Every structure is written in C-alpha cells, then in structure tokens.
Amino acid sequence: MKQGYHHGNLRQALVEAALVLTAKLGPTGFTLSEAAKAADVTPAAVYRHFAGRDDLMAEVARQGYAIFAALMEFAYNNGQPTALAAFEATGRAYLAFARKYPGHYKAMFESGLNLNAHPDLALVAQKARSVLEKAAEQLSQHMPQGKRPPSSMFSAHIWALSHGVVELYMRGAPGAQSPFTPEDLLEAGIGIYLRGLGLLPPDL
Amino acid sequence: MKQGYHHGNLRQALVEAALVLTAKLGPTGFTLSEAAKAADVTPAAVYRHFAGRDDLMAEVARQGYAIFAALMEFAYNNGQPTALAAFEATGRAYLAFARKYPGHYKAMFESGLNLNAHPDLALVAQKARSVLEKAAEQLSQHMPQGKRPPSSMFSAHIWALSHGVVELYMRGAPGAQSPFTPEDLLEAGIGIYLRGLGLLPPDL
DNA sequence: TGTACATCAGTGAACGCGCGTTCACTGATGTAC
C-alpha cells in the first residue's frame, strides 16, 4: 500500500478514510486531520487533492450518490417484470444502500451539506432521485384514472418512509427499538401503502 | 432581564439560548460558550447549573420531549371523537411540533445523544412515544380481527413517515423540494396508509 | 430597624486540545537529450 514517499492514490485513500470515519462517528465527527492520519499522511497533503475539508466531504457524498443511483437503477430494472415489482424493489434498495454504505449515506443525508454549493453534486443527486420518480410515474399509469394522486407525491411518500425507517430504526436512535427489523418494517409499510393506492389486493 | 450581578433565572435562560442556537445551527453548531454569551454570562457560570455542555443539551431535549408528549396527548384527546381521528391528529401533531419547536426537535432527534446515558431523558421520551402507541393500539381494535398487523408496527410506520417528511421536506434538505407542503404530504400519506389498512373507504 | 455574616451565583484568567489552513521546503518520479 505504502510505497515510499509518494502515495500512489492518495485521493481515493482519503475518500475511503473519510468514509470509515463518517460511518463510525457521523459526518460531524469526521475531520480532515483524522482522515489524513488514517491515510498515513500529513494533513497538509490533503490540500494537493482537495480544496479543503468540505470539498473532501462533498466528494464522499458525490461518490455515494453515484453508487446510490446505480443501485436504484439496478433495482428498478427498467420497470421489469412489473411496474409494481420494480417500484417495491427501489424501496428496498434505499434501505439496502443505507445498510451497506453507512458512510456514504451519512455524508449524503446527515451532513447538512449544501447541494447548491456543489453543482456537480446536485446533478448526481438529482439523477438518483429521478429513478424513484420514474418508477412512481410508471406505476401511476396502472392506477384508475380519476383517483390518481400525482406520482411525485407518492415517490415522496416512499422516500420519506424509507428515510424515516433508516433514521429511527436502523440506528440506535431515540425513535426506540421495535421488535421488527428495518427491512420488515419497510416492506410491510410499503405493502400497506400500495394497498391504500389500490395497487395490491386488499385481502393479501 | 439583567438585574445586576445575579441573573435571576440563568438556568432557563441558558436553555433558551441553547434552543435558539440549536434551531439555527443544528445540535452540533451549538456550543456552551455561545450559549453563555447569548445569556450575557461567562462560560464558567454555566457550570453552576449544568454538569457541562452535554448536560445542557440533554436538558433541552428533556424539555422538548415533555412538550412533545403533552402535544401528542392533547392531539390524541383520549381517542375522541373517534379512534381514527385521534390517530390522524397525533400524526399531524408530530409535524406541528417539528415546525413550532425546531430547536427542541433537533436536540431530540438530530443530536445523536445517547438516551441510555440519561435515564430521566429516556423516561420522558418513552412517555411521548407511548401516546402514539396507545393511539395505534386503540385503532387496531377497529380492524377486522384476522388481518390485524401488530399495532406496534403501524405506529412505527406513522412515526417513520412523519420523521422522514420532516427531515427531507421540511428542511432545505437534499431530499429535494416537492411541490407539496410537508403538511399536505403527510396528510395524504397517512390517508393512503389508513386506506391500505382498510380503515378508510377506498373511494375517498 | 440595623449590623455581621454565611451562602453561593457569578467573574476573569488560564489551561490544553484538536481543528483547518498556510508556507517554504524536499525528495521521489518521470522525461528529454
């Protein structure tokens, strides 16, 4: 890994160090100095690759959104086999991402960084979101015409439910433990919700 | 307010200063020194009333949970006029609380403080949660027997949905803007969810 | 009512710490001849 004076790929090594720290301590617990130390490098070296602390954090989030978008796209699977299955899969993917990439997740959703200050970040974030919105819109086609709520609304509902489940029940958070796994909780919640939309039979 | 050498009610003044700071900067932006300054007092004076920074933060959260529990209890209204109405009211109350008491809310849900380290805090937090659970359980009585999901599950769903709506759509957060107000979003979401439970007519 | 005194809520100076950031520098790498 360490090959003498020059590091080789310090940039990515710093991102990964930041990731580990963020996963462990949350986005506010991450510091440039600690990340540098974890990468076996002087804090000043960071400035060869990033404009500063916030820029490093933004890069972590950017990579997170990219992974997230890819995961969502994969789960969506072009709306196959059915619009419904695809939609449900994206909901599950949200939670799977939060579990598998906690550092990225926290950088993205708990760091309070300003998307508008990083246009490239905003772009890739929008791309991730649009997958779910596409799935919602496609699903909306299958609903009885008159009583369709706007698709942007129920993509927001699923997004919010998923986010809430992660924040409250996947962390040790103050929302308290529940006897259910986050996965079961979300699965059941989405099921009930889709039944409410008339997209699942009521007796299931 | 300032009556010479002694402050009068420094303890509560510090809590309120912390509240303002937390509302503005989030729980990590709040510092003991700034709170002391806002209360026109030396940082050292804080130690007459609190064990330290974390203890002050915990007191903010404690007062928050107390207000929250009272608000929920009021919204629940002993399950009147109907179990359904009471349940919906508690959902709305969650969001109303987040909007009206942003400092308390952030201290409670975004500060990452450990409930187990503050037993009294855990107690009052549990009290707040139990109101929603009571409402869910009572509502559960009105459901067809066989297909009742556990009431603890759908209180968790509503809790998660409410939390997600607040985090993603009430802040400028990266969850993106939606064309709907958080209130409308939550209202509609709970409506669809309750329909999914068979507690609202499907054609509404 | 007036004085002596105990209490205790505040002051102000000081501390050690880790932070992000800067700067002049050094020495490894890779290219030109």
Place this chain on the structure above:
DNA sequence: TGTACATCAGTGAACGCGCGTTCACTGATGTAC
C-alpha cells in the same frame, strides 16, 4: 543506457481560533440576631 532537470506530491513546522473545562476569587443576596 546514462545523466540533467522539471515536475509535483509529499513533509514538517507554524498560525490563529474556538472549544470545554478548572480554579481562586468576589461581591450581591438573604438570614440571624
């Protein structure tokens, strides 16, 4: 293939800052006589 040199990724020391916390202290308050 060997040497001279430009490049540039890293070092190491230093900075100013605000933080939480401590300590000996002071002076306002309120009580006992």
